[in-house]
Amino acid sequence: MEDMENWLAKANVLIEALPYIQRFHGKTIVVKYGGSAMVDHDLKKNVIRDVALLKLVGFRPIIVHGGGKEITKWMKKVDIESEFYKGLRITDKPSMEIVEMVLNKINKGLVSMMEKVGVRAVGISGKDGSVLKVDKKLVGDKDIGYVGEIKEVNTELLNTLLDNDFVPVICPIGSDDGFYSYNINADDAACAIAAAVGAAKLAFLTDVEGVYADPLDKSTLISELSVKEAEELLGSGNIGGGMLPKIHNCVDAIKSGVSRVHILDGRIEHCLLLEFFTNRGIGTAIIGDEEERYYEKNV
Ligand SMILES: Nc1ncnc2c1ncn2[C@@H]1O[C@H](COP(=O)(O)OP(=O)(O)O)[C@@H](O)[C@H]1O
Numbered sequence: 001m002e003d004m005e006n007w008l009a010k011a012n013v014l015i016e017a018l019p020y021i022q023r024f025h026g027k028t029i030v031v032k033y034g035g036s037a038m039v040d041h042d043l044k045k046n047v048i049r050d051v052a053l054l055k056l057v058g059f060r061p062i063i064v065h066g067g068g069k070e071i072t073k074w075m076k077k078v079d080i081e082s083e084f085y086k087g088l089r090i091t092d093k094p095s096m097e098i099v100e101m102v103l104n105k106i107n108k109g110l111v112s113m114m115e116k117v118g119v120r121a122v123g124i125s126g127k128d129g130s131v132l133k134v135d136k137k138l139v140g141d142k143d144i145g146y147v148g149e150i151k152e153v154n155t156e157l158l159n160t161l162l163d164n165d166f167v168p169v170i171c172p173i174g175s176d177d178g179f180y181s182y183n184i185n186a187d188d189a190a191c192a193i194a195a196a197v198g199a200a201k202l203a204f205l206t207d208v209e210g211v212y213a214d215p216l217d218k219s220t221l222i223s224e225l226s227v228k229e230a231e232e233l234l235g236s237g238n239i240g241g242g243m244l245p246k247i248h249n250c251v252d253a254i255k256s257g258v259s260r261v262h263i264l265d266g267r268i269e270h271c272l273l274l275e276f277f278t279n280r281g282i283g284t285a286i287i288g289d290e291e292e293r294y295y296e297k298n299v
């Protein structure tokens with residue numbers, strides 16, 4: 001009897017997933033996998049398996065990954081101190097070399113994990129196929145070195161990979177018109193790519209439950225944020241560090257036509273499956289308007 005109940009519960013989980021599978025079937029989705037949520041190998045394996053499942057039920061996933069923590073670790077090994085300005089790494093020439101080596105290493109590691117679970121993946125940087133063309137980024141009038149502002153996303157290679165059943169795994173390095181390498185914040189890269197491919201959803205996996213109205217008070221977790229509320233929050237002084245570029249990018253992504261943007265806790269096992277296939281909202285959803293709120297609850 002108990003066995004029967006267990007089986008029925010499992011069947012119900014699959015049935016609950018049905019409308020979501022229908023909604024996203026054939027749609028391109030972008031998963032931004034942040035370095036903060038990559039520290040545990042088992043969790044990493046789960047994230048990759050979740051993306052593999054999304055692929056196998058007919059979605060067209062693209063992974064854009066970061067690796068900020070790993071870069072900082074390797075910089076320390078060669079006695080380079082990491083410095084950030086408004087959440088962005090100040091990147092001189094020697095730092096750029098480390099950034100590129102570390103991100104490429106992470107990239108191929110993720111590809112191997114994906115291939116191991118039987119899903120074909122291709123790892124590229126934004127330099128391949130000129131996917132990410134950049135100009136040097138200035139923050140106000142501050143020069144932060146070889147940091148790129150994306151000016152163009154070439155989707156040709158991405159669409160070729162997606163159409164041929166590969167999962168593109170992209171690390172955030174781009175090139176300028178002179179083909180010099182630039183370090184790009186991975187949230188910027190994910191947002192620009194999601195907008196360029198017309199993604200139906202952009203999910204940021206990070207190492208917090210979601211966005212807090214007050215980062216010192218965990219009870220202030222926000223489950224839904226409209227663009228207007230997100231913009232107000234950015235001006236409140238309560239958003240700091242890596243969350244700054246993330247929320248700016250969430251707002252930009254919605255404004256560029258990405259329907260759903262989520263910030264999820266990558267430390268929760270299978271957070272992607274929970275977000276995509278169930279109606280328990282986890283993390284923080286950034287949404288366009290009241291109608292979207294209504295639609296999500298009634299899907
Ligand atoms: N209001 C806030 N709500 C949630 N996290 C915040 C907030 N302000 C700052 N943060 C910080 O932002 C971090 C997430 O950004 P980041 O470290 O760049 O992650 P990732 O590597 O996933 O991009 C969190 O670990 C948290 O310390």
Ligand SMILES: CC(=O)N[C@@H](CCC(=O)OP(=O)(O)O)C(=O)O
Nearest residue numbers: 035066067068088089184185186
């Ligand atoms: C310009 C800039 O800050 N680039 C980032 C690129 C990696 C990244 O964004 O990684 P996370 O997603 O793990 O933060 C950096 O050098 O850390």
